[in-house]
Amino acid sequence: MLAATDTTELALRSVRYRSALLRAINHAGAGHTGGSLSCIDILNVLYSRVLNVSPQNWASPNRDRYVQSKGHSVEALYVVLAERGFFPPEQLATLCHYQSHFVGHPTRYIPGIEMNTGALGHGLPIAVGMAIAGKLDAAPYRVFTLLGDGELAEGSNWEAAMLAAHYELSQLTAIIDYNTLQITGRTSDVCDNSPIDEKFAAFGWEVHSVDGHDLAALAKLLSAPAHGAAPRCVIAHTTKGKGVSFMEDVAKWHHGVPSAAEFETALAELAAAERALLGDAE
Amino acid sequence: MSAPAPSMFTPAALAQAERLGLRMGWPNLEVFADTLLELAERDRNVLAVTSDSRGSGKLGPFGQKLPRQIVEVGIAEQNLVGVAAGLGSCGKRVFAVSPGCFLTARALEQIKNDVCYSNIPVTVVGISAGVSYGALGSTHHSLHDLAALRAIHNIHVVAPADNGETRAAVEWAAALDSPVYLRFGKAPQYHLPEQFGPWRPGRARQWGTGCDVAFVATGETVIHCVLAAGQLESQGVSCRVLSVPTVKPLDTAAILAAGRECAAVVTAEEHSIHGGLGEACASLLMQASVSCALRIIGIPDEETVTGSQADIFRHYGLSMEGLTAAAQRLLVTVGATR
Ligand SMILES: [Mg+2]
Numbered sequence: 001m002l003a004a005t006d007t008t009e010l011a012l013r014s015v016r017y018r019s020a021l022l023r024a025i026n027h028a029g030a031g032h033t034g035g036s037l038s039c040i041d042i043l044n045v046l047y048s049r050v051l052n053v054s055p056q057n058w059a060s061p062n063r064d065r066y067v068q069s070k071g072h073s074v075e076a077l078y079v080v081l082a083e084r085g086f087f088p089p090e091q092l093a094t095l096c097h098y099q100s101h102f103v104g105h106p107t108r109y110i111p112g113i114e115m116n117t118g119a120l121g122h123g124l125p126i127a128v129g130m131a132i133a134g135k136l137d138a139a140p141y142r143v144f145t146l147l148g149d150g151e152l153a154e155g156s157n158w159e160a161a162m163l164a165a166h167y168e169l170s171q172l173t174a175i176i177d178y179n180t181l182q183i184t185g186r187t188s189d190v191c192d193n194s195p196i197d198e199k200f201a202a203f204g205w206e207v208h209s210v211d212g213h214d215l216a217a218l219a220k221l222l223s224a225p226a227h228g229a230a231p232r233c234v235i236a237h238t239t240k241g242k243g244v245s246f247m248e249d250v251a252k253w254h255h256g257v258p259s260a261a262e263f264e265t266a267l268a269e270l271a272a273a274e275r276a277l278l279g280d281a282e
Numbered sequence: 283m284s285a286p287a288p289s290m291f292t293p294a295a296l297a298q299a300e301r302l303g304l305r306m307g308w309p310n311l312e313v314f315a316d317t318l319l320e321l322a323e324r325d326r327n328v329l330a331v332t333s334d335s336r337g338s339g340k341l342g343p344f345g346q347k348l349p350r351q352i353v354e355v356g357i358a359e360q361n362l363v364g365v366a367a368g369l370g371s372c373g374k375r376v377f378a379v380s381p382g383c384f385l386t387a388r389a390l391e392q393i394k395n396d397v398c399y400s401n402i403p404v405t406v407v408g409i410s411a412g413v414s415y416g417a418l419g420s421t422h423h424s425l426h427d428l429a430a431l432r433a434i435h436n437i438h439v440v441a442p443a444d445n446g447e448t449r450a451a452v453e454w455a456a457a458l459d460s461p462v463y464l465r466f467g468k469a470p471q472y473h474l475p476e477q478f479g480p481w482r483p484g485r486a487r488q489w490g491t492g493c494d495v496a497f498v499a500t501g502e503t504v505i506h507c508v509l510a511a512g513q514l515e516s517q518g519v520s521c522r523v524l525s526v527p528t529v530k531p532l533d534t535a536a537i538l539a540a541g542r543e544c545a546a547v548v549t550a551e552e553h554s555i556h557g558g559l560g561e562a563c564a565s566l567l568m569q570a571s572v573s574c575a576l577r578i579i580g581i582p583d584e585e586t587v588t589g590s591q592a593d594i595f596r597h598y599g600l601s602m603e604g605l606t607a608a609a610q611r612l613l614v615t616v617g618a619t620r
Pocket residue numbers: 148149150177178179180181182
């Protein structure tokens with residue numbers, strides 16, 4: 001387990017990431033707010049505690065690989081990469097602007113991003129290829145990919161899931177940002193994909209469930225070393241819009257951009273959360 | 283099961299081939315497989331990725347000799363290309379091999395995003411392309427691949443005509459740091475005459491300098507243009523034949539010269555008449571204000587006739603006889619007959 005101070009430090013980071021991604025979306029006038037808020041704790045833990053990847057080892061063939069299959073939540077990835085030093089945070093002010101490299105979905109123009117994603121159902125096959133390459137070379141790196149729950153309707157995921165078990169890719173972890181919402185509404189109403197755990201288990205994966213906002217639990221689970229033969233599926237139960245009361249669990253915030261008043265309210269809530277955490281830390 | 287396949291060449295075409303001293307070679311598919319095996323034996327980062335397609339890709343010997351360098355994904359073309367991109371991003375020189383029909387339709391989005399947009403050096407290999415599968419029908423034909431891939435940024439689109447172009451293209455693609463699409467069929471091919479000169483990436487290869495008719499062709503239709511040109515030459519019609527293995531980027535200089543210098547240009551491709559080499563030439567010529575008589579010979583926009591590859595070629599005029607007649611008709615329309 002992480003020490004309490006470690007957890008508080010992580011929690012502070014998450015709150016600050018939330019404010020930063022809202023600022024970026026507000027400035028751009030576009031973005032995928034709800035999904036970015038639901039996966040930010042996962043990204044925080046990955047980049048703070050799990051992935052062996054940094055601006056210093058970015059060119060190393062042995063770096064850990066992270067592929068964001070739910071590419072629409074790129075704002076979450078951008079703020080984390082900026083804070084981790086992959087590029088100056090002020091560059092994010094150009095998000096979605098004319099001639100900016102900060103496109104509304106991940107691209108390899110941005111240091112720290114492995115692949116251009118955004119069309120759904122692509123990340124897992126790519127991650128499987130990366131993991132096979134690592135296995136062929138007996139390389140030490142691990143491969144992580146983050147998928148949305150609505151995204152699991154794409155058939156290519158299941159082609160890749162089948163192959164990952166066939167090749168016994170234990171160094172591969174697929175994290176599902178299981179916020180139960182997609183653009184139209186409840187995933188269970190659009191095309192019910194439950195039970196996800198049993199589906200991945202039936203495809204030969206080792207399946208774990210975790211509270212996707214419990215930073216300590218995420219850190220413990222995701223940093224556990226690869227073992228055995230099965231690829232690992234982590235179903236992270238999350239809340240879309242997490243951290244901003246009026247955005248939580250509301251489908252319209254999938255790509256909703258806050259009004260000026262909503263933006264101020266959201267920042268005030270996050271500032272209060274930050275103060276509370278700082279109080280805890282004292 | 284299937285009816286005996288008639289020859290791709292009529293007795294008259296075979297006689298013309300003999301007159302031109304053409305030698306029959308191997309299927310380009312087999313030359314591809316042999317070349318890939320040689321490359322992979324020298325470099326363990328060269329991988330073949332297959333979707334239950336090692337047999338149809340003639341990669342059985344590859345799989346037996348280098349089992350660690352063949353990645354089988356099962357019948358799953360989207361996954362084939364996604365996995366290939368993942369492998370390529372980790373430094374592997376990947377050849378993703380699957381029938382052209384499935385690879386460039388079902389996995390088009392993976393080619394577009396995972397390979398081209400992400401700029402991963404994967405060679406996407408469409409085997410048994412065009413109408414190679416003949417009477418198996420339109421599910422198995424790839425008559426859209428050149429058009430679809432021409433409209434996608436950051437991929438070389440290459441259809442070798444003969445064994446020499448195939449070997450050169452495979453070696454070139456393996457060394458290139460950006461995406462390539464290679465397509466070929468499975469029927470044995472004549473070697474193109476040596477007068478075509480050497481393969482150079484992105485360049486057309488030219489046979490003859492005649493100024494009545496220019497045949498501009500790609501892939502396995504080039505040889506039929508050579509035979510037609512031979513026949514026309516014997517009738518006093520001067521010809522040139524451009525073999526255009528690289529459909530994108532196009533060798534604009536060679537094609538513009540053909541348009542400027544020749545009375546008539548006939549294009550040929552084992553592809554829909556829409557969006558392939560012919561329309562690429564038409565666009566190039568018109569936008570350069572080069573006016574010439576032009577005919578695009580390919581598969582028209584209709585339900586493709588049932589038959590062997592040879593039947594289909596002949597039905598749509600992709601034959602010595604058909605191409606000769608197309609050129610003659612075109613010359614009549616421009617009043618350039620002798
Ligand atoms: Mg969702």
